Amino acid sequence: MAKVLMKGNEAIAEAAVRAGGLCYFCYPITPQSEVAEYLSRRMPEVGGTFLQGESEVAVSNMLYGAAGAGVRAWSTSSSPGISLMMEALSYIAASELPTVVVNIVRTGPGLGGILPSQGDYLQAVKGGGHGDYRCLVYAPSSVQEAVELMPLAFDRADRYRNPVIVLGDGMIGQMMEPVEFREHEFPPLPPKDWATDGCKGRKPNIVNSLYLDPVKEEELNQRLAAKYERMKQNEVMYEEYMTDRPYEVLLVAYGTTARVCKTAIKKLAEDRIGAALLRPITLFPFPSARLYELAKPVKFLMSVEMSCGQMVEDVELGVRCEKPVYFYGRQGGLVPTPEEVVDQVKKRLGKGA
Amino acid sequence: METIFKRPEALAAAPTHYCPGCTHGIVHRMIAECLDELGLRERAVGIAPVGCSVLAYNYFNFDFQQASHGRAPAVATGIKRGRPEMIVFTYQGDGDLASIGMAEIVHAANRGEKFTVVFINNAIYGMTGGQMAPTTMPGQVTTTSPFGRDVAQVGYPVRMCELLAALKTQGFIERVAVHSPKYIIRAKKALKKAFQYQADNKCFSFVECLSTCPTNWGMTPLAALDWLEKNMVPYYPVQNFKDLVEQGGGDAD
Amino acid sequence: MQTEVVFAGFGGQGVMLAGMVLAETGMNLDKEVVWLPSYGPEMRGGTANCTVIIADEPIASPIILHPRDAAVMNRPSLEKFCPSLRPGGFAVVNKSLIPVDPEREDITVVNVEANKIAIEAGSGKAANMVMLGAYVGATEVVPFDALVETAKKVLQKKPKLVPVNMKCLDQGYGIGQAARA
Ligand SMILES: Cc1ncc(C[n+]2csc(CCOP(=O)(O)OP(=O)(O)O)c2C)c(N)n1
Ligand code: SF4
Numbered sequence: 001m002a003k004v005l006m007k008g009n010e011a012i013a014e015a016a017v018r019a020g021g022l023c024y025f026c027y028p029i030t031p032q033s034e035v036a037e038y039l040s041r042r043m044p045e046v047g048g049t050f051l052q053g054e055s056e057v058a059v060s061n062m063l064y065g066a067a068g069a070g071v072r073a074w075s076t077s078s079s080p081g082i083s084l085m086m087e088a089l090s091y092i093a094a095s096e097l098p099t100v101v102v103n104i105v106r107t108g109p110g111l112g113g114i115l116p117s118q119g120d121y122l123q124a125v126k127g128g129g130h131g132d133y134r135c136l137v138y139a140p141s142s143v144q145e146a147v148e149l150m151p152l153a154f155d156r157a158d159r160y161r162n163p164v165i166v167l168g169d170g171m172i173g174q175m176m177e178p179v180e181f182r183e184h185e186f187p188p189l190p191p192k193d194w195a196t197d198g199c200k201g202r203k204p205n206i207v208n209s210l211y212l213d214p215v216k217e218e219e220l221n222q223r224l225a226a227k228y229e230r231m232k233q234n235e236v237m238y239e240e241y242m243t244d245r246p247y248e249v250l251l252v253a254y255g256t257t258a259r260v261c262k263t264a265i266k267k268l269a270e271d272r273i274g275a276a277l278l279r280p281i282t283l284f285p286f287p288s289a290r291l292y293e294l295a296k297p298v299k300f301l302m303s304v305e306m307s308c309g310q311m312v313e314d315v316e317l318g319v320r321c322e323k324p325v326y327f328y329g330r331q332g333g334l335v336p337t338p339e340e341v342v343d344q345v346k347k348r349l350g351k352g353a
Numbered sequence: 354m355e356t357i358f359k360r361p362e363a364l365a366a367a368p369t370h371y372c373p374g375c376t377h378g379i380v381h382r383m384i385a386e387c388l389d390e391l392g393l394r395e396r397a398v399g400i401a402p403v404g405c406s407v408l409a410y411n412y413f414n415f416d417f418q419q420a421s422h423g424r425a426p427a428v429a430t431g432i433k434r435g436r437p438e439m440i441v442f443t444y445q446g447d448g449d450l451a452s453i454g455m456a457e458i459v460h461a462a463n464r465g466e467k468f469t470v471v472f473i474n475n476a477i478y479g480m481t482g483g484q485m486a487p488t489t490m491p492g493q494v495t496t497t498s499p500f501g502r503d504v505a506q507v508g509y510p511v512r513m514c515e516l517l518a519a520l521k522t523q524g525f526i527e528r529v530a531v532h533s534p535k536y537i538i539r540a541k542k543a544l545k546k547a548f549q550y551q552a553d554n555k556c557f558s559f560v561e562c563l564s565t566c567p568t569n570w571g572m573t574p575l576a577a578l579d580w581l582e583k584n585m586v587p588y589y590p591v592q593n594f595k596d597l598v599e600q601g602g603g604d605a606d
Numbered sequence: 607m608q609t610e611v612v613f614a615g616f617g618g619q620g621v622m623l624a625g626m627v628l629a630e631t632g633m634n635l636d637k638e639v640v641w642l643p644s645y646g647p648e649m650r651g652g653t654a655n656c657t658v659i660i661a662d663e664p665i666a667s668p669i670i671l672h673p674r675d676a677a678v679m680n681r682p683s684l685e686k687f688c689p690s691l692r693p694g695g696f697a698v699v700n701k702s703l704i705p706v707d708p709e710r711e712d713i714t715v716v717n718v719e720a721n722k723i724a725i726e727a728g729s730g731k732a733a734n735m736v737m738l739g740a741y742v743g744a745t746e747v748v749p750f751d752a753l754v755e756t757a758k759k760v761l762q763k764k765p766k767l768v769p770v771n772m773k774c775l776d777q778g779y780g781i782g783q784a785a786r787a
Contacts, residue, residue, distance in 0.1 A: 005630045005641065027453070028484040028497065031645060036484070037496045044500075052485060052497050052507075055423065055453035080422065111403060111419065114645070175668055176626070176641035178633040262666035335669045 003178040008143045008168065009034035009076075011179045012102055012150060013042065016074060018181055019151035021100065022048030023073040025062040027055055027081060030114040031170040032104035035076040056081040060088030060101075067097040068207035070195025072154055074100040078170075079108050079120050082128075089163050090129030094209035094220065096194075098157035100150070102166040104173040107333045115333020116170030116256060121310035124165050125284040132221050134228045136164045136235060137283040139254040143177035145281075151184040156235065158189045160227055167283060169306065171256040171335065228285075236290070237281035241265065243294055247274035249345055250295055252315050253304040254280050257329075257336060261304050264341035275345060283311075291318035300324040300348060304341055307331065361385035363394045365414045374574020376531045376564040377405060377473065381412055383537070384442070384471060387545045388415070391552060393440045398432055400425040402454075404446035405479040405566075423454025426461035429468045440551055442469040447488040448478045451511050455487075458517070462557050465522040469547045469558045472513060475566040476585060483569030487511040490584050495569070510588065514561050518594035524556045526595040530563035530586060532578040543593070556597055563589055607662050609747045610670045612687050613737070614655035615679030615700070620734030623760075624677070625656035627738060631748045631756040632660040640668045653682055660747055675745060677737045679720065684708060698741045698782070700733065716744045716785040723777050728770040735774035736781075743782020750779055 006014070013035045016024070024043060026036040036052065043050035053059040059075050066073035077085065082103045092099055103124065107117040124137045136156055140146035149166060157164040196205050211217035239258075242265050249268075251261045258279040268275045278294050280287050295301055300323055303315045309327040316325045328344040330336045360366060363385035371377045388394045397415040401407055403422035410417035420428040425443035433441045450458050450472050458470065477495055478484040485495040485502060488510045492501040502510075514528045525547055529540035540562060547558035563585050565577035572580060611628070613621040622643060629641040640659040657673060659665050676687040677698040688697050688708035695713045702721035718740045720733040735757070742753050757775060761768050 003633055005626070005633050005639070026497075028448075028478055028481040030481055033481050033484060033496070037499075040497045041499050054455060054487070057453075111407070111421065170645070171642070171668065174643055174645050176629060176643075178639060256668070259665075260667040260669060264667075266666065337669060337671045338667050339671060 003180050005176050006179050007176050009173045010038045011143050011147050013038040015147040015150035019154045021072050021074045023066050023071045025051050025059040025075050027059050029078045029081045031173050032076050032078050056084035060085035063099045064088050064092050067099045070192040070197045076102040078104045078106045086129035090131050091209050092163050093133035095207050096161040100153045100164050105169045113333050118306040124167050139167045139283050141255050141258045144179050147179050155186045232285040236285050236287050238287040239279040241277035243276040247276040248299050249275040250298045250301045251277045257304045263338035267342050286314045288318040295319045302326045305329040361389045363388040367411050372568040374567045379531045380562050383541045387548050396440045398439050398441050400428050400443040402445040402449040404449045423449050426457040430466050433468045444471045447474045447486045451487040462517045463520050465557045469551050472561040473564045475564040477566050477569050479566045514594045523597050523599045525550050525558040527593045528561040530591050532581045610659045610673035611675040612657050612673050613677045614683035617654045619679045622656050624734040624738040625658045627757050629658045631753045638665050640665050642668050677741045696744050724774050727773040732771045732774040735771045736778035739775035739778025740782040743779040744785050
């Protein structure tokens, strides 16, 4: 297929449709309302479901219902709306249902603003709602990558029977880049024999997360924990940049800030400073093992984010605190510039800015 | 020289961000006039919603709290229960009040919370760029109902006054419109009565204002006023629905 | 090779579309492109702008502090963007609405009476195409015939507008070329 120039939000919508995400619930919120607007036209064309719910609380429970009925259901929102979905996501994880939620992150906390941010990192990767659960978290850094990650997100949600979060930011949602929609093939999925799709010829299925028996509840918790371990073994994704030549600094960044870091690394190279980048594509599971390897030759690491350093602790754990981990970030919708990152690296190297 | 027209003290001397021809400004002014005339400004606390009027705290000259989307009636309940002597009002759009905030408004009304709700019904989500609201008219095109609101799929527009008036708890519930001077005069009377009732500690008060959103309706301000008159007024009767009496809802107890 | 240009003006002047046509032209030529809009509160009634990046290699940062070029359609945009352009860059300035000049010696300034030309061509709304034509004329960042082809495709939904827009592109291009000489 030929390339088309598309806004991130619309490309995500189209990629989901092509991946069979034909049941979409939403509630408007900037900077991702274009997903809903696109699908309000597109879903009728493909015989899918488009419904604007009365709130994100309702939308996330629509996901619970539809997913429990065995349908590929998904939604998109932005930070304040995602907060309202946390209760349902906890239920969805506990009931072991598959769903995909895209968070086009904006600034916070509170009502915040509508500009890009990475301030929902901890919420996304450490569970977010109540109880002992995790979501698989993908962080695209281009429109094309967002398009590639959507089918993967649906597949992994089904395979692990777990919510998957795609963590973008306002920049990814609003920017236009050429995209190509490729066919994706995955091994066959197990049948959804747990779904509430009618009990003809089988015992009734119950979708539930109530466990009054502590032994049964512990069993669930341990089953979930084992699932997250399997994700850590099998699902880690990352990109390395300039790690195939000597470097003394390792930048760690995801999404939009990773792109900023790439430019910074090129600029540093002009000044004969070797820097490299590890870009986690999965934020949970975090590429800790690779990080540890890549950190071996460096003087220090620097986590570059559009937050106050939410990823730093994962980087520190990744290098087992054997190397200094510095942080550079901007907040409030301001995006770090390559020039700023260059200055920070030079300062830490004692080379002045 | 005699001053015949001046800015109410309760209104801040600030230019608003509203689009040209938007009726939010008219309602702001009426609220300010009511509070001035009733001498309530220094006791007033407004609740700004999430919607185009999120910045309302900049346009009034008294205390304000900003609420999360739809929860203004719960925030107002907190203030009013904690400090009953305050004059508390929420200012909410139709997405805020009739969609995400439906639970909060119904329960506040049912408990008979003694604050005032100013409900701006402009049949669309303004701030987020023109998506369908629960109050969007049948057949009305919005960015999320590109083929027009299909009542077979998403039901009919919600009539909030009628819905709340069905509750047995006493209250003051009236629908007004702000598209012409004749209606504006009636609107002002209703708002003043609502605040008066609150000042007298009487009951929950709710004033729905049929309003325009020329920007997202894709119309000139004048055409929008006309559209409101022709399309909204027939569906949303402009009248009083409840004035203090306990009525409606449920069987006799 | 990487070129960045900011198209900026009032909301409604068509700067977003101009940027989109350029980005799409780049894409059709198999170049790497990014189109990044300003979004948010500044959109309503205020200024609008988009950045277009065209490059031969994958584009790392889409956030450009100092773009090489700008095409500015109103005065606030000139004041906002021209001081930050890189030396050696180009500024296409809409002289119909901007009475002043960028205070820069180190960039090439292309003056265009975009609104006047567009009105004479048949529609004031096509001033954005005059700007785009002039920009491409001055920089040759993409071949003109590729630009025309893409513009025709983008505008095909409104066939009546095509001739006026083509005329505007063409006239703009001539002015840009002249500034090159
Ligand atoms: C939890 C949450 N969901 C969604 C939003 C996005 N949002 C901002 S304003 C708004 C609705 C605006 O419409 P309305 O209440 O009708 O007021 P208007 O702008 O028309 O005055 C929405 C959905 C948000 N801020 N928070
Ligand atoms: S978008 Fe609509 S409701 Fe909001 S300020 Fe503009 S006209 Fe008023």
